[in-house]
Amino acid sequence: MSSLVVLPIIVPLGTAIACLLTQRHRALQRALSVAGAALLLAVSAGLLARVSSEGIQVMRGGGWPAPFGITLVADLLAAIMVLLTGITGLAVAVYSLGSIDERREAHGYHVLYHVLLMGVCGAFLTGDLFNLYVSFEVMLMASFVLLALGGERAQLEGGVKYVTLNLLSSAVFLAAVGVLYGIAGTLNMADLARAAALGLAPDLVPVLAVLFLVAFGIKAALFPFFFWLPASYHTPPIAVSAVFAGLLTKVGVYALMRAFTLIFIGDTALTHGLILLAAALTMVTGVLGAAAQMEFRRVLSFHIVSQIGYMVMGLGLLTPLGLAGSVFYLMHHIVVKTNLFLVGGIVQRLGGSYELKDLGGLYRSHPFLALVFLVPALSLAGIPPLSGFWGKMVLVKAGLEAEAWGITAVALGVSLLTLYSMTKLWNEAFWKPAPPTDAGAGAEAPASVPLTLLGPVLALAAVTVAVGLGAGPVFDLASRAAAQLSDPSQYIAAVLGPGGLR
Amino acid sequence: MTLVLAIVIGLLYAAGLYLVMRRSMVKLIFGLALLGHAANLLIFTLGGLVRGGTPIVPPGQDSLLPPYPDPVPEALVLTAIVIGFAVQAFALVLVKRAHQETGTDDLDALRSTDGAPPP
Numbered sequence: 002m003s004s005l006v007v008l009p010i011i012v013p014l015g016t017a018i019a020c021l022l023t024q025r026h027r028a029l030q031r032a033l034s035v036a037g038a039a040l041l042l043a044v045s046a047g048l049l050a051r052v053s054s055e056g057i058q059v060m061r062g063g064g065w066p067a068p069f070g071i072t073l074v075a076d077l078l079a080a081i082m083v084l085l086t087g088i089t090g091l092a093v094a095v096y097s098l099g100s101i102d103e104r105r106e107a108h109g110y111h112v113l114y115h116v117l118l119m120g121v122c123g124a125f126l127t128g129d130l131f132n133l134y135v136s137f138e139v140m141l142m143a144s145f146v147l148l149a150l151g152g153e154r155a156q157l158e159g160g161v162k163y164v165t166l167n168l169l170s171s172a173v174f175l176a177a178v179g180v181l182y183g184i185a186g187t188l189n190m191a192d193l194a195r196a197a198a199l200g201l202a203p204d205l206v207p208v209l210a211v212l213f214l215v216a217f218g219i220k221a222a223l224f225p226f227f228f229w230l231p232a233s234y235h236t237p238p239i240a241v242s243a244v245f246a247g248l249l250t251k252v253g254v255y256a257l258m259r260a261f262t263l264i265f266i267g268d269t270a271l272t273h274g275l276i277l278l279a280a281a282l283t284m285v286t287g288v289l290g291a292a293a294q295m296e297f298r299r300v301l302s303f304h305i306v307s308q309i310g311y312m313v314m315g316l317g318l319l320t321p322l323g324l325a326g327s328v329f330y331l332m333h334h335i336v337v338k339t340n341l342f343l344v345g346g347i348v349q350r351l352g353g354s355y356e357l358k359d360l361g362g363l364y365r366s367h368p369f370l371a372l373v374f375l376v377p378a379l380s381l382a383g384i385p386p387l388s389g390f391w392g393k394m395v396l397v398k399a400g401l402e403a404e405a406w407g408i409t410a411v412a413l414g415v416s417l418l419t420l421y422s423m424t425k426l427w428n429e430a431f432w433k434p435a436p437p438t439d440a441g442a443g444a445e446a447p448a449s450v451p452l453t454l455l456g457p458v459l460a461l462a463a464v465t466v467a468v469g470l471g472a473g474p475v476f477d478l479a480s481r482a483a484a485q486l487s488d489p490s491q492y493i494a495a496v497l498g499p500g501g502l503r
Numbered sequence: 504m505t506l507v508l509a510i511v512i513g514l515l516y517a518a519g520l521y522l523v524m525r526r527s528m529v530k531l532i533f534g535l536a537l538l539g540h541a542a543n544l545l546i547f548t549l550g551g552l553v554r555g556g557t558p559i560v561p562p563g564q565d566s567l568l569p570p571y572p573d574p575v576p577e578a579l580v581l582t583a584i585v586i587g588f589a590v591q592a593f594a595l596v597l598v599k600r601a602h603q604e605t606g607t608d609d610l611d612a613l614r615s616t617d618g619a620p621p622p
Contacts, residue, residue, distance in 0.1 A: 169523070183546075
């Protein structure tokens with residue numbers, strides 16, 4: 002019994018309410034927003050420390066025993082994800098201060114931002130499939146409004162696509178939940194895992210597994226359901242894009258990891274074979290899409306898709322090493338991808354555009370920013386000793402050990418193409434001489450970058466370097482999380498009590 | 504009764520998918536609403552249809568008297584309806600704003616965020 006588990010949900014909720022009450026006091030609201038995000042980071046670090054030392058933490062709402070009441074469960078994977086939410090949440094909250102315009106703030110940007118964080122944390126911590134659906138909807142509702150807030154034409158067009166695909170995914174998810182309840186009589190994930198181990202309707206379970214794969218696959222932007230992501234993620238302000246890029250698709254990946262390590266592990270040849278195939282195709286289409294783009298944010302959006310493939314690859318292999326690779330990759334990716342978007346925002350502020358052809362010369366004018374860009378960019382491409390290298394190395398090693406030659410070859414090839422895209426960004430935005438500016442565009446770009454923008458970027462770059470240099474302890478944590486995932490009996494026993502296994 | 508509901512659910516899914524695949528934004532919203540209703544009815548039906556009886560322990564007893572319906576699917580459906588209502592309300596406003604901004608109801612005209620040059 003631990004009430005620490007519920008705090009990562011309560012803190013953003015409280016912050017959102019506080020921000021709503023201080024809507025008329027802009028300075029106070031901004032301070033509260035950052036303070037709330039900082040508190041979330043502190044709470045999530047505390048939770049991870051507790052889970053790491055004392056094992057899986059469970060909170061039973063109102064003291065009702067597990068399959069009946071509302072359960073919140075924090076195992077290592079969930080705690081790691083919540084900590085990552087805390088890190089990116091604070092970074093983007095600070096970044097928002099300098100990049101979100103006053104009109105959006107007046108329309109409740111900070112309130113929605115914290116509701117979004119609450120939904121994300123709720124999805125990571127819930128121990129119940131229906132509450133996962135509810136958390137998804139909380140998160141989606143906030144993300145819908147954040148995406149459309151401001152009402153620019155591109156935002157509305159992107160919003161229509163984003164909303165449609167996500168609603169479709171929710172409808173599929175809801176139907177799958179209904180069918181699962183119909184055959185298992187429970188939606189508590191630990192209880193479902195127990196029931197699945199005893200054998201559920203064998204003709205329905207593969208259908209259900211594929212329904213869940215589709216529902217979560219849309220959210221995670223897996224092939225062939227990824228097209229909504231590059232069509233919408235580049236339309237809102239860059240701070241919103243950054244938090245979406247860092248966290249939202251990862252909630253889908255997390256849900257996949259949860260469902261396909263806990264519940265659907267009976268017929269792995271079908272389900273995990275499908276996942277591996279989807280992972281390979283996701284990597285390839287994402288990276289090829291990125292290669293064709295010439296807009297900063299769209300290149301990065303396609304790379305999200307490609308990177309999702311790596312995270313799901315470890316799940317498809319379903320070996321402890323593969324899962325550890327996936328967890329490590331998640332940790333690396335969330336930080337790096339958020340950071341790249343944040344750097345993109347600074348580049349736009351300095352160069353006046355996201356179009357690569359209009360940019361250039363930033364290395365000459367801002368060498369320090371250029372170096373800071375290189376850290377996440379090279380990490381994404383997997384250059385040692387940065388974090389991405391270790392993530393890819395573990396996944397490739399797991400692929401070789403599982404003798405999955407095809408996916409391993411794809412992972413290595415895609416890594417090379419990622420480097421190509423990152424080099425393209427570097428060459429176009431930083432290295433090449435600045436394009437001649439029109440005489441009409443007299444508005445000179447600001448020479449210096451405010452600390453609210455540069456601070457979060459530096460902090461996230463520092464995290465990337467730290468994860469890269471301290472890869473040993475971090476990988477150790479990831480392997481322990483993977484060990485918990487590979488042995489569902491720990492999760493079941495923690496939630497249902499020692500008698501739960503029977 | 505289950506058979507009737509099964510047919511209704513099938514029809515709702517078919518109609519919803521058909522509407523979603525049309526090019527009109529308004530039909531898209533209707534289609535998504537129908538898909539939501541279909542999922543709700545599916546949960547309701549799969550929970551088992553039981554006539555009579557309420558899942559409330561009568562006074563003086565210490566357990567439920569069969570037959571009684573399972574209250575959980577109904578609670579789930581209720582939650583899903585409320586969420587669906589909110590989401591559809593938002594989607595309607597979004598479509599209205601998108602229509603005002605772009606001046607079209609045709610989804611195929613919303614190309615500008617796909618990277619293709621505007622026609």
